[in-house]
Amino acid sequence: MPASSELDALLARCARREPAAQRALYARYAGRMLGVARRYARTLPEAEDILQDAFVKVFTHLTEFRAEGTLEGWIRRIVVTTAINHWQSGRLRRQTQGATLDDIPDPPATDSSAFDRLNVAEVLALMEKLPDGCRLVLMLYAVDGYSHREISELLNIQESTSKAQLSKARKQLQHLYLQQNNYIRL
Numbered sequence: 001m002p003a004s005s006e007l008d009a010l011l012a013r014c015a016r017r018e019p020a021a022q023r024a025l026y027a028r029y030a031g032r033m034l035g036v037a038r039r040y041a042r043t044l045p046e047a048e049d050i051l052q053d054a055f056v057k058v059f060t061h062l063t064e065f066r067a068e069g070t071l072e073g074w075i076r077r078i079v080v081t082t083a084i085n086h087w088q089s090g091r092l093r094r095q096t097q098g099a100t101l102d103d104i105p106d107p108p109a110t111d112s113s114a115f116d117r118l119n120v121a122e123v124l125a126l127m128e129k130l131p132d133g134c135r136l137v138l139m140l141y142a143v144d145g146y147s148h149r150e151i152s153e154l155l156n157i158q159e160s161t162s163k164a165q166l167s168k169a170r171k172q173l174q175h176l177y178l179q180q181n182n183y184i185r186l
Contacts, residue, residue, distance in 0.1 A: 040083035054082040134169035
């Protein structure tokens with residue numbers, strides 16, 4: 001990572017809308033931010049759309065970055081917010097017959113230790129199978145570290161709905177894990 005003065009110079013050039021500087025900033029953060037976008041998108045092309053829209057916002061609002069945290073953290077927040085906006089606008093929402101976060105039923109109770117036995121790759125694969133609302137809350141809370149209050153503000157839902165969706169997501173992951181293991185044993 002370059003020294004702070006180099007980054008400051010790059011940001012100043014980006015603020016002047018120099019294409020070479022914008023490409024350099026994009027190249028520095030695009031890979032990591034694509035990973036963030038991918039967690040919220042169902043497909044790679046959707047994640048790439050989120051990333052592109054997010055970087056347009058980054059370059060448009062770069063003068064608003066106050067260096068109160070890291071630039072990467074600021075960009076990450078823009079990517080997450082952009083992904084949520086895509087989801088809310090329906091661009092990432094699967095056709096769920098108009099289901100809302102509150103409409104998703106509770107899964108059956110399962111062995112609570114199942115979740116502890118999952119490795120990262122298994123969790124990510126199983127998370128792809130969750131209903132969008134549960135997956136979104138789980139990502140925001142467990143992966144990106146948002147509080148239930150922040151999630152409720154981002155998604156325009158009640159804090160209790162966020163907590164309920166997190167609980168449903170965890171139970172559903174356990175259920176999916178057990179289903180997968182029972183299928184493998186057959």
